[in-house]
Amino acid sequence: MADSELTLARTGGVPLSRIVYTAEQIADCVRDMGRQITEAIPEGEEILVLGLLKGSFIFLSDLVREITRPVQVDFLVASSYGSGTTSSGQVKLLYDPDAEFKGKHVILVEDIVDSGTTLNRLIPMLEEREPRSLEICALLHKHIAANLVREARWVGFDAPHEFLIGYGLDHSEKYRNLPFIGSL
Ligand code: IMP
Numbered sequence: 001m002a003d004s005e006l007t008l009a010r011t012g013g014v015p016l017s018r019i020v021y022t023a024e025q026i027a028d029c030v031r032d033m034g035r036q037i038t039e040a041i042p043e044g045e046e047i048l049v050l051g052l053l054k055g056s057f058i059f060l061s062d063l064v065r066e067i068t069r070p071v072q073v074d075f076l077v078a079s080s081y082g083s084g085t086t087s088s089g090q091v092k093l094l095y096d097p098d099a100e101f102k103g104k105h106v107i108l109v110e111d112i113v114d115s116g117t118t119l120n121r122l123i124p125m126l127e128e129r130e131p132r133s134l135e136i137c138a139l140l141h142k143h144i145a146a147n148l149v150r151e152a153r154w155v156g157f158d159a160p161h162e163f164l165i166g167y168g169l170d171h172s173e174k175y176r177n178l179p180f181i182g183s184l
């Protein structure tokens, strides 16, 4: 099957307006981010990679394989979106890990920073658990959030102000399985 046919098969026939980041560009970027994280955390210190589900699941699984250190992995489920394409401003914690934060470098992995609402609600809650450090690693950043309580330390791509899908990102729970990132 040609690439375009494969894409249409995965989107259920819905054509994308364009491919924003190819699978190759994403792989290069994630490899680089993994290397930066590996270099940033001193050897022998504990790392807890905390993925924000669901959007980060593909990014996180690729990222942890590029971190050449022992890491602990856990997830957090926070929901800020309904089925639309704009943020509702509400953040609900649907799953909270029981992983110990004390003494660990906690890396919160987010697929995309948009309005910043999710991170602004989560960061103070996670800080209360007294991690050794708490940093944000985001694959994409739209740079539209005006008052982020904490800026992401690692950002893969400065994303266009469009609604993006693929590589974990969804629209109404679809398109997460696209191997690249596209614009709807
Ligand atoms: P924020 O709270 O507005 O920063 O939004 C964060 C969450 O909204 C992300 O983790 C995504 O799940 C979702 N989101 C934001 N922008 C997009 C997008 O362009 N495509 C898909 N999901 C998005």
Ligand code: MG
Pocket: 052, 053, 054, 055, 056, 111, 112
């Ligand atoms: Mg998300």
